[in-house]
Amino acid sequence: MSVHLIIGASGQVGEHLVHQASVAGHTVVATYHKHPVVGMQQLDIRDAKATETLIAQVQPQVVYLPAALSHVDYCEQYPEETYQINVMGVCNVLRAVNAVGAKLVYFSSDYVFDGKAGPYREEDPPNPICEYGRQKVIAEHQIAINMYDYLIVRTTVVYGWERQGKNFVYRLLNTLKNSEILKAPVDQVGNPTYAPDLAKAVVELIDLNKKGLYHIVGPQRANRYEFACEVARVFALDGDLIQPIETFELGQVAPRPLVAGMVVEKAESVLSLPLLRYQDGLRIMVEQNTAQGRIPEARQE
Ligand SMILES: NC(=O)c1ccc[n+]([C@@H]2O[C@H](COP(=O)([O-])OP(=O)(O)OC[C@H]3O[C@@H](n4cnc5c(N)ncnc54)[C@H](OP(=O)(O)O)[C@@H]3O)[C@@H](O)[C@H]2O)c1
Secondary structure, three states: OOEEEEEOOOOHHHHHHHHHHHHOOOEEEEEEOOOOOOOOEEOOOOOHHHHHHHHHHHOOOEEEEOOOOOOHHHHHHOHHHHHHHHHHHHHHHHHHHHHHOOEEEEEEEHHHOOOOOOOEOOOOOOOOOOHHHHHHHHHHHHHHHHOOOEEEEEEOOEEOOOOOOOOHHHHHHHHHHOOOOEEEEOOOEEOOEEHHHHHHHHHHHHHOOOOEEEEOOOOOOEEHHHHHHHHHHHOOOOHHHEEEEOHHHHOOOOOOOOEOOEOOHHHHOOOOOOOOOHHHHHHHHHHHHHHHOOOOOOOOO
16 A cells, blocks of 8 residues: 555546555545645645645655646647646646655646647657647646656546536536536547546556556547537437537637547556447436436636
């Protein structure tokens, strides 16, 4: 048993990492930034001293870093502000992790690619087309050149029940419940990834002492419209409220890698179980919702 520190545990991926690392028998210490959670410590990774102090106090063997400002359009509009978190903050963490001789688990994205020829493998060269993707590439590079023991996990379109209720499935469910129209692009392709399954796979890779770069996503690619229609079908909501649209019609600030998504063969060759298809992840969500009651309201951004 070892001590696992999860920085950014109040977010979607972090919440499930806490659970899976605990289930695997590790002692878990977790942090939030702006959304307090009982039992977690506050940390802003832009504060190098506070980051160093916390990691020195906790003396973890593994530090997971799902913390990020991952709002793609916000990164495009405020590159300097977001760079402070997504690159400088990561550098603060990697220095502190090196100082205690721990392993770093960093979370990246298929937005490191240009989306011209997905799905992408680990050996494909990054070529980001938006600020968020550029920041992810720089952070990955900083980790690779400054650390010996690290795992970089690239994922995409993460969904599942989450404390903050802001992923695509929440937004869709709330829109459909209110009988409103949701426009979903037919030309943005990725692999919907069930958050608990992602966290389980990552903890297993750690327990197998894997290092380097892994793509961890659901095994099937879908465009956003197809995924949205499947959500409506599985939750028995009115799929006619979902309108297919082209990305350019959405007027999003940041360019999107369209033909993206990733190949998951490398991870699946070492994991004990295949990663979950999105049809199965959504079905589990429905079962849990039936057991627990109503769909939580999505947080307003
Ligand atoms: N979700 C996806 O579809 C997706 C796809 C590809 C890659 N990723 C990557 O996976 C990682 C996790 O994503 P997620 O969906 O879990 O994101 P999330 O739900 O937005 O969570 C982000 C976490 O980072 C924390 N945080 C933000 N700024 C911080 C700061 N300055 N110092 C310390 N903590 C800070 C947040 O804390 P508070 O909420 O308490 O402020 C929160 O716990 C990110 O690196 C993201 O880029 C996600």
